[in-house]
Amino acid sequence: MKEAFKAWKFGPVVPSLYTEYQLYGNQPITNFNKSSGIYSILDFDDSLLGEDAKEAIDYTLRATAHLTAADLSNWTHKKGSPWDAVYKGEDGTKPISDDLIKDYFKGFLLKQ
Incomplete structure (x- = not known):
């Protein structure tokens, strides 16, 4: 399931991941729920990715x-x-679009 980042008061958040791991606070996450999105990312089969995606992740x-x-x-x-x-002081329900994120980081990478 794809979920948008939300603009919360203290930064960008994926709400379902926040809910699942908020009990750790600022401590390292030590136990991953195998049904969660984060676990599937950690156990992800990178053979499903194209070479451009692998290079972007490595970079x-x-x-x-x-x-x-x-x-x-x-x-x-x-x-x-x-x-x-x-983020403009709202209640944190406003999504941060993928295009906005992509354009920001593309601009950052091109400055390097």
């Missing part, structure tokens, strides 16, 4: 591996980020 991992959780959180809140473009 993203290399480019962000040195960042802390705080760094990543700060990044999501930067002026001009997809979250910043959408």
